[in-house]
Amino acid sequence: MGDRLTQLQDAVDQLAQQFVACIHYINRHHNLETLGPNDMIRDVPKEQDQQEVAPHPPDVFRAAQVELAQDLITKEQQIELLISILPGLDNSEQDQERNIRELEDELKAADAQRREAVREREEAMAKLDAVIRSVRRP
Structure with a gap:
């Protein structure tokens, strides 16, 4: 395993990748719903809609969101631990x-x-x- 700074850089890179994966998952598997009274769902041809969004059932989607959030929190805690053991802070x-x-x-x-x-x-x-x-x- 590399030195502490390399480990920290790797962890930050992994966190960034996790953020991108979370955004991709949410963007790809959300339900097409309006968030406010003035919002509208645009009409998209059926074949294009299937390429862009494949909604998951609400309970599956919510469980996946919770798991993704827990993974992000775990990675952030790993980063905090690596930062805390860097020389020079104390x-x-x-x-x-x-x-x-x-x-x-x-x-x-x-x-x-x-x-x-x-x-x-x-x-x-x-x-x-x-x-x-x-x-x-x-």
């Missing part, structure tokens, strides 16, 4: 600089250990080489 600039300095010190110590291990390896290889060269056949 840390001041000085804290972040201190953390960076500590990490740099740890990196320097690890590099010194690595160099020591390389030196020891080279010494061991030199000793082994000397032993191998000193061995004679009987």
